[in-house]
Amino acid sequence: MATRDSWVSNVGFVLAAIGSAAGLGNIWRFPWLTAGNGGSAFLVVYLLIVVGVGVPGLLAEFVLGRLGRQTPIGALRSLTGSRWGSALGVFNVATALVLLSFYSVVGGWTLRYVLASPSGAYFDQPQQYFGAASHGLEAVGFHLLFLGIVAAIVLFGVSRGIERASKVMLPAVVLLLVGLAGWTAMQPGTDAGYAFYLGFDAEYLAANVTNVVGPAAGQALFTLSLGTGAMLTYASYLDEDVSLPRDTLVIAISNTFIGVLAGLVVIPLLFSQGIDPGQGGPGTLFVALATAFASLPGGSVLATSFFGAVLLAAVTSGINLLETPVGTLVDRLDVSRRRATVLTTLLVAVTGTGLSLAGSAFQFVSGTLADLLLSVGLFGFLAIVGWLLRGEAIAEFRAGAGRFAPLAEPWLLTVGWVLPVVVLFSLTNTLASLAGVSLGLGVRAIVAVVGTTCCRLAVTTRTDDLRDLQRSLRSLR
Numbered sequence: 001m002a003t004r005d006s007w008v009s010n011v012g013f014v015l016a017a018i019g020s021a022a023g024l025g026n027i028w029r030f031p032w033l034t035a036g037n038g039g040s041a042f043l044v045v046y047l048l049i050v051v052g053v054g055v056p057g058l059l060a061e062f063v064l065g066r067l068g069r070q071t072p073i074g075a076l077r078s079l080t081g082s083r084w085g086s087a088l089g090v091f092n093v094a095t096a097l098v099l100l101s102f103y104s105v106v107g108g109w110t111l112r113y114v115l116a117s118p119s120g121a122y123f124d125q126p127q128q129y130f131g132a133a134s135h136g137l138e139a140v141g142f143h144l145l146f147l148g149i150v151a152a153i154v155l156f157g158v159s160r161g162i163e164r165a166s167k168v169m170l171p172a173v174v175l176l177l178v179g180l181a182g183w184t185a186m187q188p189g190t191d192a193g194y195a196f197y198l199g200f201d202a203e204y205l206a207a208n209v210t211n212v213v214g215p216a217a218g219q220a221l222f223t224l225s226l227g228t229g230a231m232l233t234y235a236s237y238l239d240e241d242v243s244l245p246r247d248t249l250v251i252a253i254s255n256t257f258i259g260v261l262a263g264l265v266v267i268p269l270l271f272s273q274g275i276d277p278g279q280g281g282p283g284t285l286f287v288a289l290a291t292a293f294a295s296l297p298g299g300s301v302l303a304t305s306f307f308g309a310v311l312l313a314a315v316t317s318g319i320n321l322l323e324t325p326v327g328t329l330v331d332r333l334d335v336s337r338r339r340a341t342v343l344t345t346l347l348v349a350v351t352g353t354g355l356s357l358a359g360s361a362f363q364f365v366s367g368t369l370a371d372l373l374l375s376v377g378l379f380g381f382l383a384i385v386g387w388l389l390r391g392e393a394i395a396e397f398r399a400g401a402g403r404f405a406p407l408a409e410p411w412l413l414t415v416g417w418v419l420p421v422v423v424l425f426s427l428t429n430t431l432a433s434l435a436g437v438s439l440g441l442g443v444r445a446i447v448a449v450v451g452t453t454c455c456r457l458a459v460t461t462r463t464d465d466l467r468d469l470q471r472s473l474r475s476l477r
């Protein structure tokens with residue numbers, strides 16, 4: 001087998017991982033979810049979940065990647081020593097393919113808006129324009145174009161393709177957003193927007209906390225690229241001497257900063273144009289914001305920069321999603337990167353085309369299904385790190401961790417107990433609403449705690465049995 005590709009520098013890895021995290025989730029999903037869920041109330045809950053669940057969870061995924069030194073299937077197989085590990089890996093790779101299928105469709109819309117902004121093609125009739133652009137044959141064309149850009153980068157490999165592209169694109173995204181946020185602050189009529197977004201509304205939070213937790217948790221996983229094995233894949237190209245806890249913090253903080261920055265552009269702009277931020281849903285960015293750009297002086301320049309930033313952010317996330325199956329084919333089947341990229345891209349071209357044409361499937365896949373797949377994937381990672389590997393995971397956490405090393409034990413406790421309960425809780429939420437059953441808060445909490453305890457017992461007894469068996473076999477020899 002050829003030697004595995006790897007990052008040229010830790011900075012390259014960190015930028016690529018921030019690039020993965022900061023994507024359509026931050027700029028497209030985050031502002032409309034925030035606006036539709038009480039503004040600051042959502043922001044507070046989301047930030048708490050990012051810190052409490054996202055950071056330790058991301059660290060768990062990184063530990064698996066660097067310890068396993070392979071893409072999900074091989075890494076999880078060798079770390080668990082069981083076929084269940086490979087099964088979870090296959091599930092991860094499938095998740096990445098599903099996510100990329102709809103991600104590429106929205107990436108295609110963005111690409112179209114970048115091209116249409118200089119002439120203000122959608123300024124007259126933003127609603128109708130989006131209706132025509134979002135589904136159908138033209139949407140298929142732009143989806144394929146977006147996917148082609150992503151594939152071209154992945155084709156060059158980890159260091160020459162992904163690392164280089166991220167080093168240029170991510171700073172460009174930040175610069176564009178900072179410029180746009182500054183410009184937004186100079187617009188008249190934005191005060192109400194800032195108050196809604198940044199002012200803390202304790203009353204709303206108290207009254208709606210149960211409704212806000214679900215979407216906030218889903219968004220926290222999605223934005224940190226957690227649960228697909230995509231971050232695991234990036235970490236598998238890392239060296240031992242890098243501090244995983246430090247990198248995780250830098251990545252999570254930068255990603256949150258970019259999300260909040262995007263909100264600082266979108267929400268005040270909507271308010272300044274008298275547009276109700278809650279009603280737009282997924283079309284907010286492409287309809288409501290487009291309306292705002294249309295009525296502002298210099299609107300076409302601003303719109304081009306804005307959608308340009310969104311496009312770059314989407315590309316740096318798309319490459320992580322594509323690298324997961326591509327790297328897997330290279331690792332497992334020893335096929336060339338070129339062939340792996342072409343094959344995977346063709347597959348996603350087809351699935352994405354299906355989603356471009358079928359609007360209802362798109363809604364389901366990009367919402368409920370994505371949330372479900374990510375939660376199940378993350379639950380599996382937590383089980384492996386927190387219940388099976390334990391000591392090995394602590395050692396991997398500590399390798400290169402420096403002053404963060406003493407945090408290893410509390411981290412493992414969180415990963416083994418707190419996080420699985422939280423993830424199972426939100427999973428129960430999603431499944432119940434999918435089945436049309438309404439469960440009280442207490443019932444959901446009990447399901448989460450009892451479910452976690454049972455799973456943990458099942459997993460640890462099985463492996464303890466296995467270890468006993470191995471020991472007796474060894475003594476027989």
Ligand code: PHE
Binds near residue numbers: 020222224320
């Ligand atoms: N984090 C990305 C975003 O916010 C989406 C993503 C999810 C990317 C999972 C890779 C893996 O847009």
